[in-house]
Every structure is written in structure tokens, then in C-alpha cells.
Amino acid sequence: MKEMMTVKQASEEWGIFDSRITKLCREGKIPGAVKKGKSWEIPKGTPRPEDHRFKKQPKNETNHLKKLPLPIGISEYRVASTEYYYIDKTMMIKDFLDERPMVSLFTRPRRFGKTLNMDMLKTFFEKCDEDTSIYFQDREIWRYGEYYQGYQGKYPVIFVSFKDIKFESWEQTFEMLKTVIGNEFERHSELADSAKCGEMDKKCYRDIVERQADIISLSGAFAVLSRMLYQHHGEKAVIIIDEYDVPIQQGHSKGFYDKVVDFMRNLFSGGLKDNPALAYGFLTGILRVAKESIFSGLNNLKIYSILDSKYSTYFGFTKEDVRVLTKYYNVEDKYDEICEWYDGFRFGDTDIFNPWSVINYFTDNCLPRTYWLSTGSNSIIGEMLEAADEDIFENLRALLNGDSFLTYVDTSVIYPEIKRNPSTIYSFLLVAGYLKTDHVGLSTDGDYMCTVSLPNKEIRFVYNKEILRKYDNVIAPSSAISIQQAIYANDSADLQRQLRKLLLQSASYFDTVGEVFFQGLFLGLCALFDDQYYVSSNRESGEGRFDIQLMPKHNSQPGILIELKAGKKYTADQLNDLAQAALYQINELKYDTEMKTHGVTAIYKYGVAFSGKNVAVCIE
Incomplete structure (x- = not known):
């Protein structure tokens, strides 16, 4: 029998992406390739396939392959993992499957890879016509064998992102919610005429797709869609809600907080609480938001905040990630500068770099700038200054002088607390990425007492700009x-x-x-x-x-x-x-x-x- 090699071995020999080789195998363009389970094997000695989609190894002095670009603004896992330099975060899937909580909430600052990770989960779990295993066969998760591979492509998935719902009024916000949720219903067009689904559900489906649903019908959207998917596919649905709290933050800033919170409470309750059609649920956001405020009665929710060690390495870049990047791009001498500007965040027990700023730094010829500053509103600092008393001013001076201070951190804080209780501002600043923890201890009520300081030089510039603007x-x-x-x-x-x-x-x-x-x-x-x-x-x-x-x-x-x-x-x-x-x-x-x-x-x-x-x- 002829000796065979794996797709990964072929990738290393030919200088072609693993996923592309798998695609060529499926299309019959690699002679002698055979499928074993969900993976392909190729006869050793097979010549490199000639295909116009693949560039030959460039001939240069160092005889190295052309460097892949970094995925700036790329939130689609398929694209990021095949066309860009992708730092493998697929072990997040293994950690989840080892524990399998019913509903998981991941809270992290903006631009720390939440959306890309959620799309990775969608791509892994979703049952579809395409063989999406090709996007994982060259990743860490695949090396752990058939048990984990068996979950790939198994479930129907509901995926919505609220990251762009930033409007001036509740009426505009509700219209955009109709659009975002309606688009997801349209994506599951097989349900429109499914003989396995009831007529009332199909009528609700049509109303939502046609943007005719009222507030009551739309608040039950996740319950209806998950039920129809379960009935049609015979598998419970995975529900993924990315940046769930963006409309809530906007409601707080623009004066319709209560309306948006009431809607979200009903929407999440229908889809995530006691839902027999739910396999697993995932949410991301910046704030946890108190259970009694949004997740009322949701006793199957597991929260992973920046103070928790679980999943701490999967959002943002670790020290090892950054060292590998500097080596790959031949700028190892820049590591200390990257640390000074973009390191310093602390998630659980892991030291974390701001990934958005790091990849922009590399792309911008290693020029240190405040890349994170322009990615979203820093109005939280303005609110802090409006509510500041003498103690807050003293602590802010300490921060800007490079000092730290001890503060109580309320992990269940809600937006209105900023003005009612100014001391909660430090909780907001911490979870939003404007502070780091130097030391974490438990308080008597089960929350935290933390020593906090500014993470890095970039965040100092954010404070400086907002304070001078004020x-x-x-x-x-x-x-x-x-x-x-x-x-x-x-x-x-x-x-x-x-x-x-x-x-x-x-x-x-x-x-x-x-x-x-x-x-x-x-x-x-x-x-x-x-x-x-x-x-x-x-x-x-x-x-x-x-x-x-x-x-x-x-x-x-x-x-x-x-x-x-x-x-x-x-x-x-x-x-x-x-x-x-x-x-x-x-x-x-x-x-x-x-x-x-x-x-x-x-x-x-x-x-x-x-x-x-x-x-x-x-x-x-």
C-alpha cells in the first residue's frame, strides 16, 4: 500500500492553505486522494497541484513565502482563517464542549475579537450544505479527535449581531431590530414552506421576514425560530447573540433605556429561558448587566467576565501570540514597544494585548498610535467627569500619574447606576477596557475589591483626550x-x-x-x-x-x-x-x-x- 500524508503535511510541503487542499481533494483535482472519516489523505510524492488560485512560492533572497496580511476588521471566520494570518482560538470550542453550559455570556471590551469568535462558533456548529469541517481540519480543535469532531456541523444555528444598532430614538432602534432579526429569519428560508412546522409559526415567520411584526411578535422571535428549526431539522438550535448590550448602552445615552431593556428581557427570555428547542446559547457584550435587569429568571446562564480565568486566553492576544507575530513579520525588536503601548489588560489570570491595536500597529509599519481610540464612543469617561466628586478627581489624578488605587467592583452594575452612584464608574471603566486589575480580591458580598491602574500608553492618551475635551x-x-x-x-x-x-x-x-x-x-x-x-x-x-x-x-x-x-x-x-x-x-x-x-x-x-x-x- 502506498504511503499517505495528511492534508497538513501536504500543506507544509506545497505551501498551500490546508482548507484549499481539502477543497481540491473534494473536487477530484488531487490524484489518489482518499477520504478517511472527515479528513483527507494524499499519496506521498504527489506533485504540487497547478491551480491558478494558488501563487507559487515567490522567488526572493530569503526564499520565504509571502507574508499573510492581518485581518483588520474581518469578522468572518471562514475568511480570517484562510486568507489572513489567523491566531488560532479554536480551543475555545473544546473548553466549551468539556463543560457545556446551557447559556454562556462573554463580557469583554470592544474590539477584542468577540464577533470573530462568535462567527467561529457558528461556522463550527452549524449544519449546512457546505462541508465546513475544512475550516477546522488544520486547527487545534481537530487534533483532539472524533468526539469533538462529532459536534462539527451538527446543529441549526441562529446568529444575530446587534453591534450596529446605534440610533437616536427607540422607534429607529426598533425598526433596525426588525431588520436584523428579519434578515436572520430570511437566512433560514427552508422554514417558509416546511411541512414539519405549524401554520401559526409560519405566519409569524412571514410577518417577521416582511418586517410587519409588532413588538409582541418580534420579542418572541428567538422562541419561534428555534422551535421551527428544531421541528424541521430534528436537532435543537444554537442561538448566538453578538454585542447584545449595544442597543442598551445607546438607550441609556439617548433616553430610551427602559423601553429597550423591556424588549430585550422578553426577547432573551423567550429564546434562552426554559426553551425546549435550545441546544446552547452564546452571548457577548461589554457589560454583564444585572440578571434582574435583562436576564430575569435565567437560571441557566454562566457568565465569563474579564475577572474570570475561564476563556481568558481567547479574547485578545496573549504574550505568546504577540511574540509569534513579531517573529513572523521579522520585527522581534518591536516587542517591548508593543508591550508599552498595547499590553497591560488582565483577563482572569492572563496578560492580554489589545488585538485591534496590535494588528493595526503591524499594518501601519509598526508606528505606535492610538488605534483603539477611534473605534467607538468614549462617552463613559465624559459621564464619569460629570458625576465626579473630590475622591474621583483624586483617583483620576493618581491614574494619570501612573499610580493605582483600591476600589470595589460591582459585577452586576447597570447603566443608570453611573449617575445614581458615581463610585460604580470604576466597574464600568474596568469592564470597558479603560482600567486593568493589578490585584483582585473578594469582597464580603461576593463581588470584588480590585487594585486598578491604567493598562498602557494608548489608554493614557484616551483619558488625556477626553479630559482635555471636557x-x-x-x-x-x-x-x-x-x-x-x-x-x-x-x-x-x-x-x-x-x-x-x-x-x-x-x-x-x-x-x-x-x-x-x-x-x-x-x-x-x-x-x-x-x-x-x-x-x-x-x-x-x-x-x-x-x-x-x-x-x-x-x-x-x-x-x-x-x-x-x-x-x-x-x-x-x-x-x-x-x-x-x-x-x-x-x-x-x-x-x-x-x-x-x-x-x-x-x-x-x-x-x-x-x-x-x-x-x-x-x-x-
């Missing part, structure tokens, strides 16, 4: 740019002019908004000075407490001390004297002690006095 009526973009230019140019005279201009521009705000504005100004300074300074206030140094200190992170930059004083109905001369007194206090009480201890030699000192909307600034 305070751009005080710190104008032109002022911000001028101050930053003065710092980077090490132009002491210009820096003094720009800081004095900033303080003069801020005079009326000090008079009208009081202490909260001080906090906002300090926070704006943190954002303004980026990673050049540690900004702090009301801390001991020398023989007293300074008002504002900007400690340089590099001693080549000047240190900055600002002492503030205020009086009522002061004349111009009195105000100048008060500013001089503030400057005298900096020197008399030796506020520069801490800076000098750290080796800072150039220190700018500002005495600032306010009276109503008038201001005087003395500089040394």
Missing part, C-alpha cells in the same frame, strides 16, 4: 498645544508665559465654580502634561503643604510649584501683594524640598492671587 473651555486646545511645545522644546521663558496665560484665562472660573473647578483644572493639568509630570495637590513638602506641584519624571525638565490665594474686592495693588505673598510662602516654607530631594534643579514658582474675576501672577 475642560477645553478652560484649557483651550491652542493653550494645550503651546504648553506642550514649550515643554518639549525645554523653552523656560515660553513655558512661564503659557502657564501665566492659562491661569489668567481661568480667573472667572475660579470665581464662579469653586472647589470642583480646582479639581478639574488639576485633572486637566495631568492630561495636559501627559507623561512628563506627576501632578499632585495639597501634599506636605518642606514645612507645609503646597497647593499644586508638577514633579518632572525626567530631571531635564523643570519642576513647577503653584500657590493659590484668594481675596474679596481687592485692588490691583492688593492683588499683586497677595500674589507676592503666595510666592513668598513657597520659599519660606520650602515647598521645593521634595523636588530638590529628587534631584530637580530648575524649579518654576508661581504665586497666584484671585479676587472676583481678577487675577495676579508672580513668577520666580
Whole structure:
């Protein structure tokens, strides 16, 4: 008997994708190829097939195959796994089949591969005319044998994604829900005239396909469609709902939260709760959203958040993934830079990189930028600033200075809690990807006490931009740019002019908004000075407490001390004297002690006095 080789072995020998070789075998274009179970075997020594779809190995100095592109914005598993460089996440399927919870919810930040993973599950489980096993035969899951292979192509699948349902009103949102759900009904056209389905269900099917369903009928859509699929195919249905909470977040932002939550509760309950036609259910989103709010009575739901170790390696890139990428693209010297900009997320016990930013970094000739910033709304930071009190401002300053703090994390938080209970903002920031956990401990009520900090340099830029945008009526973009230019140019005279201009521009705000504005100004300074300074206030140094200190992170930059004083109905001369007194206090009480201890030699000192909307600034 002739010795045979596997498809994978042929792929390595010929330089052709495994899935393409399998397709050629099915089409009879590889002589002697035989099918064994769901896999193909090929006689050893078979010459490489000549086919116009396959490029021959390029002749170049290194004799390497042309590098595959990375899948930017590709959410279809078939395409990503065959035409692009795909980091194998198929072991997620094995982990699921080993445990098989009835309904699984995966919560991760945006752009961490949720949609691609859900499409992978759809492609694996869905029963269809195409032999979709070809998309898995060269993947990790296939190596684990017939038990796992037996689930491939077994079930009818319902797949909907709510990621693009972002509208201004509930009426527009409901129309789009009709379209998204209607499209999925149309995809299962075999049900329209199925003799195995009841007439009432077929009437409901037609109404939804024709976009004529009312809110009651549409809220029962998953129950009806899964029942019809079960009756027609003789197998229970898998229901996959991607980005389930996008319409809910939009409802919170635009004022129709209660309406969208009521609809979603009924939609999910019909499809996922006590549904005899359900095989398994999968959902993804950013937030868990409290069970009593959306998943009322859904006692078969298993939640996998960013604090859970299960499935922690399947969303985003691991350190090993990134090291392999740098080696594949011959940029191993860039690994440390990628870590600085895009590493730092912590899912369960796994260190995770932002995959969207990493693949854009590689595609953009390894130029570090804030790629994640432009992929969605950062309004959550704006809401945090609107609801901020002194403690929140202090914690934000700590974050921007590179510090961490301990906070309670509520895993069942809902959107309205942001304004009712501002402290929940840290829970939102954590699950949305704006914070990372340095340490996780359990609280007395079963939730978590976490030490949190900023994940990386990219997220710092997100904070800086949103904070400066919030305070751009005080710190104008032109002022911000001028101050930053003065710092980077090490132009002491210009820096003094720009800081004095900033303080003069801020005079009326000090008079009208009081202490909260001080906090906002300090926070704006943190954002303004980026990673050049540690900004702090009301801390001991020398023989007293300074008002504002900007400690340089590099001693080549000047240190900055600002002492503030205020009086009522002061004349111009009195105000100048008060500013001089503030400057005298900096020197008399030796506020520069801490800076000098750290080796800072150039220190700018500002005495600032306010009276109503008038201001005087003395500089040394």
C-alpha cells in the first residue's frame, strides 16, 4: 500500500492553505486522494497541484513565502482563517464542549475579537450544505479527535449581531431590530414552506421576514425560530447573540433605556429561558448587566467576565501570540514597544494585548498610535467627569500619574447606576477596557475589591483626550498645544508665559465654580502634561503643604510649584501683594524640598492671587 500524508503535511510541503487542499481533494483535482472519516489523505510524492488560485512560492533572497496580511476588521471566520494570518482560538470550542453550559455570556471590551469568535462558533456548529469541517481540519480543535469532531456541523444555528444598532430614538432602534432579526429569519428560508412546522409559526415567520411584526411578535422571535428549526431539522438550535448590550448602552445615552431593556428581557427570555428547542446559547457584550435587569429568571446562564480565568486566553492576544507575530513579520525588536503601548489588560489570570491595536500597529509599519481610540464612543469617561466628586478627581489624578488605587467592583452594575452612584464608574471603566486589575480580591458580598491602574500608553492618551475635551473651555486646545511645545522644546521663558496665560484665562472660573473647578483644572493639568509630570495637590513638602506641584519624571525638565490665594474686592495693588505673598510662602516654607530631594534643579514658582474675576501672577 502506498504511503499517505495528511492534508497538513501536504500543506507544509506545497505551501498551500490546508482548507484549499481539502477543497481540491473534494473536487477530484488531487490524484489518489482518499477520504478517511472527515479528513483527507494524499499519496506521498504527489506533485504540487497547478491551480491558478494558488501563487507559487515567490522567488526572493530569503526564499520565504509571502507574508499573510492581518485581518483588520474581518469578522468572518471562514475568511480570517484562510486568507489572513489567523491566531488560532479554536480551543475555545473544546473548553466549551468539556463543560457545556446551557447559556454562556462573554463580557469583554470592544474590539477584542468577540464577533470573530462568535462567527467561529457558528461556522463550527452549524449544519449546512457546505462541508465546513475544512475550516477546522488544520486547527487545534481537530487534533483532539472524533468526539469533538462529532459536534462539527451538527446543529441549526441562529446568529444575530446587534453591534450596529446605534440610533437616536427607540422607534429607529426598533425598526433596525426588525431588520436584523428579519434578515436572520430570511437566512433560514427552508422554514417558509416546511411541512414539519405549524401554520401559526409560519405566519409569524412571514410577518417577521416582511418586517410587519409588532413588538409582541418580534420579542418572541428567538422562541419561534428555534422551535421551527428544531421541528424541521430534528436537532435543537444554537442561538448566538453578538454585542447584545449595544442597543442598551445607546438607550441609556439617548433616553430610551427602559423601553429597550423591556424588549430585550422578553426577547432573551423567550429564546434562552426554559426553551425546549435550545441546544446552547452564546452571548457577548461589554457589560454583564444585572440578571434582574435583562436576564430575569435565567437560571441557566454562566457568565465569563474579564475577572474570570475561564476563556481568558481567547479574547485578545496573549504574550505568546504577540511574540509569534513579531517573529513572523521579522520585527522581534518591536516587542517591548508593543508591550508599552498595547499590553497591560488582565483577563482572569492572563496578560492580554489589545488585538485591534496590535494588528493595526503591524499594518501601519509598526508606528505606535492610538488605534483603539477611534473605534467607538468614549462617552463613559465624559459621564464619569460629570458625576465626579473630590475622591474621583483624586483617583483620576493618581491614574494619570501612573499610580493605582483600591476600589470595589460591582459585577452586576447597570447603566443608570453611573449617575445614581458615581463610585460604580470604576466597574464600568474596568469592564470597558479603560482600567486593568493589578490585584483582585473578594469582597464580603461576593463581588470584588480590585487594585486598578491604567493598562498602557494608548489608554493614557484616551483619558488625556477626553479630559482635555471636557475642560477645553478652560484649557483651550491652542493653550494645550503651546504648553506642550514649550515643554518639549525645554523653552523656560515660553513655558512661564503659557502657564501665566492659562491661569489668567481661568480667573472667572475660579470665581464662579469653586472647589470642583480646582479639581478639574488639576485633572486637566495631568492630561495636559501627559507623561512628563506627576501632578499632585495639597501634599506636605518642606514645612507645609503646597497647593499644586508638577514633579518632572525626567530631571531635564523643570519642576513647577503653584500657590493659590484668594481675596474679596481687592485692588490691583492688593492683588499683586497677595500674589507676592503666595510666592513668598513657597520659599519660606520650602515647598521645593521634595523636588530638590529628587534631584530637580530648575524649579518654576508661581504665586497666584484671585479676587472676583481678577487675577495676579508672580513668577520666580
